[in-house]
Amino acid sequence: MAQDWGLQIVGEQPSDHAAVEALVAKAFGPGRFVKTAERLRETNQPRLDLSFVAYDGARLAGCVRLWPIHIGDVPLVFLGPFAVDPDLRSQGLGARLIEVSCEAARAAGEHAILLVGDLAYFSRMGFERTDPSEIQLPGPVDSRRVLIRRLVSGAAFQGLVRAG
Numbered sequence: 001m002a003q004d005w006g007l008q009i010v011g012e013q014p015s016d017h018a019a020v021e022a023l024v025a026k027a028f029g030p031g032r033f034v035k036t037a038e039r040l041r042e043t044n045q046p047r048l049d050l051s052f053v054a055y056d057g058a059r060l061a062g063c064v065r066l067w068p069i070h071i072g073d074v075p076l077v078f079l080g081p082f083a084v085d086p087d088l089r090s091q092g093l094g095a096r097l098i099e100v101s102c103e104a105a106r107a108a109g110e111h112a113i114l115l116v117g118d119l120a121y122f123s124r125m126g127f128e129r130t131d132p133s134e135i136q137l138p139g140p141v142d143s144r145r146v147l148i149r150r151l152v153s154g155a156a157f158q159g160l161v162r163a164g
C-alpha cells in the first residue's frame with residue numbers, strides 16, 4: 001500500500017468493480033469497447049494482484065488494471081484501462097499508479113508490460129515503442145502507440161498478442 005497526498009493506493013478488490021467501471025466509463029466513453037485493446041480483455045480476467053485503485057476518502061480517484069497475455073509462448077501483462085478522476089489530474093497520481101503496478105509486476109516475476117497509449121506520457125515511466133514487425137495486436141492499432149516496458153533486461157518478444 002502506498003500513501004500520497006492523502007490518497008491511498010491499494011490493490012483492487014472485487015468490491016471496487018462498480019466504481020472502477022464508472023470511472024473508466026467517464027474517462028473513455030462507450031468507444032472503449034471497440035478498441036483493439038478490448039479484444040485482450042473481453043474474454044480475460046484482470047490480475048487483481050497487479051491492479052490498483054486510489055481513493056480520496058470514499059471517492060475513487062484513479063485506477064489501473066493489468067491483464068495476463070502472451071506473445072507467442074512468452075507470458076507478460078497488458079496494462080489498461082488506466083484513468084484518474086478529471087478533478088484530480090496533473091498531481092502525479094497517474095505516474096504513481098503506473099509505478100506501483102510496474103513494481104508489483106516486477107516483483108511477481110513478469111518480464112514486461114505492454115500497453116496502447118501515448119509515448120509522450122509513458123516514456124518518462126520507462127515505456128518505449130515496439131517494433132510492429134515483432135509484436136502484432138489482434139486488430140487495427142496505430143503501431144506508434146503500442147508501447148512496452150521491459151522488466152527483465154533482454155526480454156524479447158515475437159508474434160501475435162493474445163489474451164490469457
Ligand SMILES: CC(C)(COP(=O)(O)OP(=O)(O)OC[C@H]1O[C@@H](n2cnc3c(N)ncnc32)[C@H](O)[C@@H]1OP(=O)(O)O)[C@@H](O)C(=O)NCCC(=O)NCCS
Pocket residue numbers: 027028080082083084085088089090091092093094095096115116117118120121
Ligand atoms: C492519463 C491520465 C491517467 C493521467 O493521470 P494524471 O494523474 O493526470 O497523470 P500525472 O499527474 O502523472 O501526469 C499529468 C501530466 O501528463 C500529461 N498528460 C496526460 N495525458 C497525456 C497524454 N496522453 N500525452 C501526453 N501528456 C499527457 C498532462 O497534461 C499532465 O501534464 P502537466 O503535469 O504538465 O499538467 C489521465 O489524464 C486520464 O485519466 N486520462 C483519460 C484516460 C486516458 O487517456 N488514459 C490513458 C490511456 S492508456
